[in-house]
Structure formats: structure tokens, C-alpha cells
Amino acid sequence: MPLLITFDGPKGVGKTTLIHLVEQRLREAGHGVEVLVEKELMAATLGPSLDEAYQALKREPGEASDAQVARLHRQGRVLIGERQLSASTADVVLLDRWYPSDAVFRRHIDVVEAIDANLRDGVRVADIAFAVVCRAEVSWERAHQRTRRLDSKVIDSFNDHRVSTERFERIASDYGWHLVRSDSMSANELSRQVIDAIQAKLSF
Numbered sequence: 001m002p003l004l005i006t007f008d009g010p011k012g013v014g015k016t017t018l019i020h021l022v023e024q025r026l027r028e029a030g031h032g033v034e035v036l037v038e039k040e041l042m043a044a045t046l047g048p049s050l051d052e053a054y055q056a057l058k059r060e061p062g063e064a065s066d067a068q069v070a071r072l073h074r075q076g077r078v079l080i081g082e083r084q085l086s087a088s089t090a091d092v093v094l095l096d097r098w099y100p101s102d103a104v105f106r107r108h109i110d111v112v113e114a115i116d117a118n119l120r121d122g123v124r125v126a127d128i129a130f131a132v133v134c135r136a137e138v139s140w141e142r143a144h145q146r147t148r149r150l151d152s153k154v155i156d157s158f159n160d161h162r163v164s165t166e167r168f169e170r171i172a173s174d175y176g177w178h179l180v181r182s183d184s185m186s187a188n189e190l191s192r193q194v195i196d197a198i199q200a201k202l203s204f
Contacts (some may be wrong), residue, residue, distance in 0.1 A: 002034070003092045003201055004085060004124060008100035009132035010165045011155065012143030014182040014190075018132060019094050021191035026092055026198070034090035038097040041084060042076045050076070054153045073102070081124040092198065100129050103157050103171040104164045105154050106202035111171060127201055130194060131172035134183035136162040 002172060005022075006187060007015045039169045042050055050072050057065040077099060097119035106114050119125065140161050155161050170178050178191055178197060 001086065002032075002088045002090045003198070004095060005128045005130075005198055006095045006098040006100065006126040006133055008097055008102050008104065008129065008168075008177075010136070010139050010168060012134070012139035012141070013132045013134050014142070014187060015096060015132050016182075017187050018130075018182070018190055019096055019101060021187055022087060022194050023094055025191060025195050026177070027163075029195075030200070032090040033092050033094060034088050035094045036084060036096065038080070038101075039093060041080045042073070045076045045079050045083070046072055052056075058156070061108060066106055068107060070102060070106055070114045070117070071204040073099070074118050074123060077118065077123040078121055081122075082119075085124055090149045091202070092204070098126060100131060100172065100175070100177055101121055102108065103168045107154060107160070107164070111167065112174075115171070115175070126182045127168055128197055129175075130197075131168065131177040131179045132182055133165065133169050133172070133179060134181055136165040138183045139165065 007019055009015055023033050023035055050069070053069045053072050057069055059065075059144070085095075085125050099115060102118070103115045136158070140158050143161075155164060169179070178193070180193060188196055
């Protein structure tokens with residue numbers, strides 16, 4: 001079974017750039033790498049049900065609608081683990097978002113309970129979960145400079161973004177996710193730090 005490396009964090013922290021650099025460096029080192037994106041896997045696994053749940057959350061934000069989104073994500077992750085992750089022949093799977101992102105996006109339910117429910121339901125735990133963070137002001141500005149802008153189904157304002165950033169960083173520490181800061185080093189420096197952690201795991 002391949003090493004599973006996940007990358008989570010608020011919008012605009014530089015996850016996608018980091019994943020591409022890590023993929024390139026791992027391939028140069030001779031490792032087989034597969035890059036997967038949770039959002040794309042969810043769409044293929046769950047069909048329109050998740051989009052419908054997000055629309056319900058938008059119409060009537062609250063505990064019930066947010067809990068339904070969280071339930072569908074858990075179900076999708078279990079299936080993704082059984083189908084895509086278990087079937088991968090790569091040495092390393094780099095996964096863009098996984099259950100740690102519940103700490104960013106779930107706003108109306110207990111986030112710790114949402115994360116623990118993933119673990120109870122058998123969602124695969126990453127070999128290394130990278131929590132990518134930076135100051136909320138920096139990631140907010142970065143996100144709005146992109147072509148797709150903020151591109152979030154649940155974050156509408158800077159205050160929401162700031163609160164979710166602070167919550168994610170706090171919970172990342174509580175769960176022992178590998179915290180990396182994209183506002184204190186360059187993307188190349190950050191990728192080297194990530195590669196060192198992955199290589200240590202591959203050599204274990």
C-alpha cells in the first residue's frame with residue numbers, strides 16, 4: 001500500500017503549488033507518485049448528492065445541514081480509501097485535502113467531533129498529514145489574486161476566513177498534524193522541508 005501524504009489548510013495558503021513541487025522532487029528521486037484531489041474524487045464517488053447538500057447548507061446554514069455535508073464527506077472518504085487509495089500502485093500518494101479540512105470548513109457543528117467521526121468510521125489516516133498555514137491576511141489576499149478567486153462553498157467573508165484559519169491551526173496542533181508555514185519560507189524551501197519528512201518515512 002502506498003504512503004499516504006495529505007495536504008490541508010485554508011484557501012490561499014499555497015497547497016497546490018506545494019504539492020506540485022513535492023511531486024516533482026519525489027519523481028526526480030525515482031519514486032512513483034500519484035496526485036489525487038479530494039474534491040474530484042468526491043464528485044466521482046458521490047455524484048450530485050454532495051452538491052445538493054452544499055446547496056442546502058447555503059440556503060439554510062446550521063447544524064443539520066452542516067452535519068449532512070460532514071456525513072457525506074465521511075462516506076465518500078471511506079469509499080475513496082477502499083477504491084482509489086488501496087488500488088494505487090504508486091510509492092506515494094499526494095492527496096489534496098482530506099478529513100483535516102473539516103477543521104477549516106465545518107462551521108455549525110463541533111469540529112473535533114466531526115474529525116473523530118472520520119476516524120471511528122474507518123477513514124484512512126494519513127502517514128503524514130501536512131497542515132499548511134499562513135497569516136489569514138496573507139492567504140486572503142493570495143486567494144483573491146487567483147483566477148478562481150476564493151472559490152469556497154462555505155467561506156464568504158474575511159472574518160470567516162480568519163476564524164477558520166485560527167481554528168485549523170489550533171486543531172492541527174492538538175492532533176499532531178505536521179504544521180508548515182507558507183508565509184515564513186519560500187515554496188522551494190517549504191517543499192524541501194516536506195520532502196525531508198516524506199523521505200524519512202519512506203526510509204523507515
